[in-house]
Amino acid sequence: MTIVEAFAxxxxxxxxxxxxxxxxxxxxxxLGKAEFMNPGGSVKDRAARAIIAAAxxxxxxxxxxxxxxxxxxxxxxxxxxxxxARGYRCVIVMPDNQSPEKFEILKTLGVELETVRPVPYADxxxxxxxxxxRAGEIDGAIWANQFDNTANRDGHYGTTGPEIxxxxxxxxxxxxxxxxxxxxxxxxxxxxxxxxxxSLRTVLADPQGSALYRWVKFGELKAEGPxxxxxxxxxxxxTANLKDAPIDDAVHVTDVEAVATVHRLxxxxxxxxxxxxxxxxxxxxxxxxxxxxxxRIATILCDSGHKYQSRLYxxxxxxxxxLAEAAxx
Numbered sequence: 001m002t003i004v005e006a007f008a009x010x011x012x013x014x015x016x017x018x019x020x021x022x023x024x025x026x027x028x029x030x031l032g033k034a035e036f037m038n039p040g041g042s043v044k045d046r047a048a049r050a051i052i053a054a055a056x057x058x059x060x061x062x063x064x065x066x067x068x069x070x071x072x073x074x075x076x077x078x079x080x081x082x083x084x085a086r087g088y089r090c091v092i093v094m095p096d097n098q099s100p101e102k103f104e105i106l107k108t109l110g111v112e113l114e115t116v117r118p119v120p121y122a123d124x125x126x127x128x129x130x131x132x133x134r135a136g137e138i139d140g141a142i143w144a145n146q147f148d149n150t151a152n153r154d155g156h157y158g159t160t161g162p163e164i165x166x167x168x169x170x171x172x173x174x175x176x177x178x179x180x181x182x183x184x185x186x187x188x189x190x191x192x193x194x195x196x197x198x199s200l201r202t203v204l205a206d207p208q209g210s211a212l213y214r215w216v217k218f219g220e221l222k223a224e225g226p227x228x229x230x231x232x233x234x235x236x237x238x239t240a241n242l243k244d245a246p247i248d249d250a251v252h253v254t255d256v257e258a259v260a261t262v263h264r265l266x267x268x269x270x271x272x273x274x275x276x277x278x279x280x281x282x283x284x285x286x287x288x289x290x291x292x293x294x295x296r297i298a299t300i301l302c303d304s305g306h307k308y309q310s311r312l313y314x315x316x317x318x319x320x321x322x323l324a325e326a327a328x329x
Contacts, residue, residue: 006085007039007040007081007082007084007085008049008053008082008085008086010038010039011038011039011040011045011046011049012038012045012046012159012160012163013163014033014034014035014037014038014163015033015034015037015167016031016032016033016034016163016164016167016168016298017031017032017033017034017271017301018030018031019031019032019265019269019271019281020269021264021268021269022264022269022281022284022285022288025285026285026288026289026293027288027292027293027294028173028288028291028292028293028294028295028296028297029295029296029297030281030284030285030288030297030299031164031167031168031296031297031298031299032271032277032280032281032284032298032299032300032301033160033163033164033298033299033300033301034301035300035301035302035303036273036274036277036301036302036303036304038078039081040074040077040078040081040082041074041077041303041304041306041307042074042077042078042302042303042304043074043160043184043300043302043303044074044075044077044078044146044303045078045081045082046155046156046159046160046183046184047075047078047146047152047155047156047181047183047184048075048078048079048081048082048144048146049078049082049155050151050152050154050155050156050158051079051144051145051146051149051151051152051155052067052079052082052083052086052088052144053151053155054149054151054154055067055142055151060142061088061142062140063087064087064088064089064140065088065089065140065141065142066088066089066090066091066135066138066140066141066142067079067083067088067089067090067091067141067142067144068091068092068093068131068132068134068135068138068141068142068143068144069091069092069093069131069143069144069145069146070092070093070094070126070127070128070129070130070131070132071092071093071094071127071146072094072095072098072102072180072231072232073094073098073099073102073103073105073106073231073232073307074102074232074302074303074307075144075146075181076090076092076094076102076106076111076113077102077105077106077109079092079111079144080092080106080109080110080111081109083111084109084110089112089141090109090110090111090112091111091112091114091131091134091135091138091141092106092111092112092113092114092131093114093115093116093127093128093130093131093134094106094113094114094115094116094127095115095116095117095118095127096115096116096117096118097118098231099231099307099308099310099311100310101306101307101308101309101310102231102307103115105307114130114134116130120236121235121236121237128145128147131143131144132145146181146183147181147182147239147240147241148239148240148241149240149241150240150241152181152182152183152187152241153182153183153186153187153190153240153241153245154187155183155187156183156184156186156187156188156191157186157187157188157190157191158187158191160184160187160188160191160300161187161188161189161190161191161192161195162191164188164192164298165191165192165195165196168296168298170195170196171296172192172196172200172296172297172298173199173200173201173291173295173296173297174200174201174202174203174284174287174291174295174296174297174298175188175189175192175200175201175202175203175297175298175299176202176203176204176205176251176280176283176284176287176297176298176299177189177204177205177280177283177299177300178204178205178206178207178233178234178276178279178280178283178300179204179206179212179233179234179235179239179242180232180233180234180235180276181239181241181242182238182239182240182241182242182243182245183241184300184302185202185204185242185245185247186241186242186243186244186245187241188300189202189245189246189247190245190246193246201248201249201287201291202245202246202247202248203247203248203249203250203251203283203287204216204247204249204250204251205250205251205253205279205280205282205283205284205299206224206234206250206251206252206253206279207228207230207233207234207253207254207255207258207279208224208225208226208227208228208234208252208253208254208255209223209224209225209226209227209228209234210223210224210228210233210234210235210236211223211224211235211236211237212234212235212238212242212250213250213251213252215238215250216247216249216250217249217250221236221237221238223236224252225252225254228255228258229255229258229259229275229311229312229321229323230255230258230275230276230278230279231274231275231276231308232276232302233276233279234279251283251286251287253279253282253283253286255321255323255326256323256326257278257279257282257326258275258278258279258282259275259278259312259318259323259326259327260278260282260326260327260328261278261279261281261282261285262274262275262277262278262281262305262312263326263327263328263329264328265277265278265281266305267328271301272304272305272306273301273302273303273304273305274302274303274304274305274307274308274312275308275312276300276302276303277300277301277302277303280299280300280301280302281299281301283299284297284298284299315327315329
């Protein structure tokens with residue numbers, strides 16, 4: 001155990017957890033990077049820390065300044081923690097269809113929260129574009145721009161990738177993860193590919209309703225299936241953080257598969273996780289079955305289930321969407 005400096009110093013160095021039931025079932029080691037153990041509760045602590053640190057270094061964020069971001073929730077939560085710790089004002093723009101728990105957490109953390117209706121990215125009122133305008137209206141403000149600010153990817157290249165490589169002792173056959181901003185996948189996959197070479201497969205996990213699966217497989221940005229219940233992953237464009245990332249393949253994960261997996265993780269592995277982790281682990285199992293027994297596959301356990309309790313773990317909410325059977329309830 002070591003002493004770390006403030007909130008930012010506690011981010012990272014999360015354990016890599018072997019998932020015994022799924023590992024035994026597939027004959028492969030399925031390893032989950034426990035990002036829910038970060039101090040702000042999600043993998044987004046890494047992106048927020050990297051973005052703020054880069055803005056401080058280049059002088060765009062000065063003492064007493066403001067950080068503005070458009071987010072599905074987790075990045076806003078991470079930024080709120082870091083802004084408190086470093087003395088910045090925090091303004092968050094968020095689509096109004098995210099889980100109620102995220103709104104409550106952000107209010108408790110004291111951010112200035114603006115909600116907008118969910119619209120396609122091409123719309124001028126998309127939450128990311130609203131955030132960019134708000135930053136331009138505030139003196140001394142930066143727009144975090146997590147999707148296209150490559151400090152996000154660089155943060156994962158410098159921390160997440162090396163941590164996975166060290167924890168696996170350099171014995172890794174595949175890295176599997178979904179993309180929201182592309183920072184986690186882009187940064188970690190790039191580092192791991194550099195270490196493991198061509199034999200290490202990097203596979204993009206994509207939920208239903210996202211366009212990235214077809215982009216990887218067929219070179220076209222076209223959505224697969226109806227919109228997903230997952231939050232924060234699966235989009236219709238290639239971000240700066242994802243562009244040029246090494247992607248060997250992609251797998252498609254339906255909501256039925258994601259929900260079934262996240263409830264199995266709770267019942268069989270004792271892990272209370274969010275929907276993105278369900279997508280990632282379901283995809284890792286697909287890759288394990290493709291590769292066959294004896295391989296080692298790592299993925300990301302993005303955040304805990306606490307922020308999705310009223311939806312992902314609510315029998316009535318799941319039943320209304322035809323997902324209760326998948327959850328086993």
